[in-house]
Amino acid sequence: xxxxxxxxxxxxxxxxxxxxxxxxxxxxxxxxxxxxxxxxxxxxxxxxxxxxxxxxxxxxxxxxxxxxxxxxxxxxxxxxxxxxxxxxxxxxxxxxxxxxxxxxxxxxxxxxxxxxxxxxxxxxxxxxxxxxxxxxxxxxxxxxxxxxxxxxxxxxxxxxxxxxxxxxxxxxxxxxxxxxxxxxxxxxxxxxxxxxxxxxxxxxxxxxxxxx
Numbered sequence: 001x002x003x004x005x006x007x008x009x010x011x012x013x014x015x016x017x018x019x020x021x022x023x024x025x026x027x028x029x030x031x032x033x034x035x036x037x038x039x040x041x042x043x044x045x046x047x048x049x050x051x052x053x054x055x056x057x058x059x060x061x062x063x064x065x066x067x068x069x070x071x072x073x074x075x076x077x078x079x080x081x082x083x084x085x086x087x088x089x090x091x092x093x094x095x096x097x098x099x100x101x102x103x104x105x106x107x108x109x110x111x112x113x114x115x116x117x118x119x120x121x122x123x124x125x126x127x128x129x130x131x132x133x134x135x136x137x138x139x140x141x142x143x144x145x146x147x148x149x150x151x152x153x154x155x156x157x158x159x160x161x162x163x164x165x166x167x168x169x170x171x172x173x174x175x176x177x178x179x180x181x182x183x184x185x186x187x188x189x190x191x192x193x194x195x196x197x198x199x200x201x202x203x204x205x206x207x208x209x210x211x212x
Contacts, residue, residue: 005007021046021063034061037082039065058169067171094120097130103149111210112154115149119154122193128186131159141165143186153198153209158182179204 018035032049036042042065047120049063067081097116106113107211120130123143133143139162146155158181159165164175180203187197187206200207 017067017069017079018185019067019081020070022066022076023063029076031070035070036065039067043158051146091121092123094124094130097132097142098132098145112149112152113212116154118147119190119195120145121155122190122195123186126189128189139163139166148207150206151170151200151209153196153207155205156186157205158186167190198205 016035018037019039020034020036023030023032033045034042036045046063046065055144066076066078068070068076069079071077071169098116103113123130129142130139131144132138132140141159141161144157144159148155158179160178163169164178168175183204183206190208191197194211196209196211197206
């Protein structure tokens with residue numbers, strides 16, 4: 001795709017949104033090319049710019065795809081992408097799995113409430129979903145999360161599918177070992193994301209706190 005120009009942004013008097021390639025080296029934020037209809041096209045184009053065929057010179061500087069609209073002055077007005085909105089919707093669905101009164105008594109600016117969102121997001125980004133205590137998904141299992149102001153953090157543990165945790169079809173020994181493995185995995189994931197994690201209740205759960 002050719003480098004972006006004002007004629008490529010406005011169609012029928014309307015500003016076109018899309019993915020653009022932006023050179024942010026030295027904080028310039030200069031638009032290099034675009035717009036592209038989806039992120040995959042923009043990533044492909046970025047690779048072509050940085051690793052062109054032998055007939056063309058490589059772009060000097062690092063480009064990355066950014067979603068938004070090109071302003072009349074040539075700069076980029078950033079906007080949430082469709083992927084951003086999908087992610088926020090998914091995160092909202094995860095938070096809806098918490099008990100309805102989980103934040104009862106918390107002031108609007110309580111840092112623990114914000115921390116719950118941060119931890120839930122980190123788990124979701126790792127592909128780990130919260131346990132749904134009611135409804136059709138109750139048997140599936142997932143992360144059980146409980147904010148504990150008295151501990152200054154969140155207590156969490158893994159809940160296995162009902163086939164393991166309730167019916168124990170593979171056997172109680174397998175259930176116990178899997179529980180230990182999954183609890184350690186949760187702790188490792190959150191430590192890697194920079195949280196402070198410690199054992200709780202004899203290792204059957206963990207307490208997660210913001211990094212010191």
